[in-house]
Amino acid sequence: MPQTSRADARKNRDLVLAAAREAVAKHGTDASLRDIARRAGVGIGTLYRHFPTREALLEALLNANFDGLRTRADSLLTSPVPGDALLTWLGELTAGAATYQGLPESIMNALANEESGLHASCAQMRSAAGRLLERAQQASSVRNNVPVSEVIALALGLAWAAERSVEPSDLAARLLSTAMYGLADRGQ
Incomplete structure (x- = not known):
C-alpha cells in the first residue's frame, strides 16, 4: 500500500473516530453509523472497512x-x-x-x-x-x-x-x- 494511501486511511479512521465520539456522546451507543460516516465526510463502506x-x-x-x-x-x-x-x-x-x-x-x-x-x-x-x-x-x-x-x-x-x-x-x-x-x- 503506497504511503499516501496509508496516510489517507489513517486520516479517515481518525475522522470516523472523531465523528463517532460526537455522535455517541449525543445519541448514545445506538447512534446511526450512516450519520457517523456522513459527519466524518466518508462513505459508509469506509467506516465498515475500519470498523466492521x-x-x-x-x-x-x-x-x-x-x-x-x-x-x-x-x-x-x-x-x-x-x-x-x-x-x-x-x-x-x-x-x-x-x-x-x-x-x-x-x-x-x-x-x-x-x-x-x-x-x-x-x-x-x-x-x-x-x-x-x-x-x-x-x-x-x-x-x-x-x-x-x-x-x-x-x-x-x-x-x-x-x-x-x-x-x-x-x-x-x-x-x-x-x-x-x-x-x-x-x-x-
Whole structure:
C-alpha cells in the first residue's frame, strides 16, 4: 500500500473516530453509523472497512477508558483497605459506563457474547475487577459467595439507573455505597 494511501486511511479512521465520539456522546451507543460516516465526510463502506461492526467502533472509542480501568485496578491491588479499593474501582467503572447512553447495556451484552468486538476488552476489565474482589473477599470486606460477574452487573446496573434518572448527579455513587453495604461480609 503506497504511503499516501496509508496516510489517507489513517486520516479517515481518525475522522470516523472523531465523528463517532460526537455522535455517541449525543445519541448514545445506538447512534446511526450512516450519520457517523456522513459527519466524518466518508462513505459508509469506509467506516465498515475500519470498523466492521458497531462493537468494533465502540471498542476503539472506549479502548483508552478500558485500559485505564484495568491499570487502575492493578494499582488499587496494593491498597491497605481492599474493600475501599474495590468500592473506588467500582465507582470509576460506574462513572465510566455512564459516559455514553446505552454503554452499560453494551458492556453487559459484550460480556455475554464472545463473538462481540467488545468482548475481549470487557473480559479483561472483568478479570481486573475479579482480582480486586478476591482481595476484598480475602480481607472479609465482601461476602465470599459474590461472583465478579454479579459485582460487574451491579455496577453497570447502577450506571444504567443513573443515566435514566432525574435525581442529582451523585445518584450512582450513593447507590453504589448502599450496594456495597449489602455486599459486606458480616460474618453471617
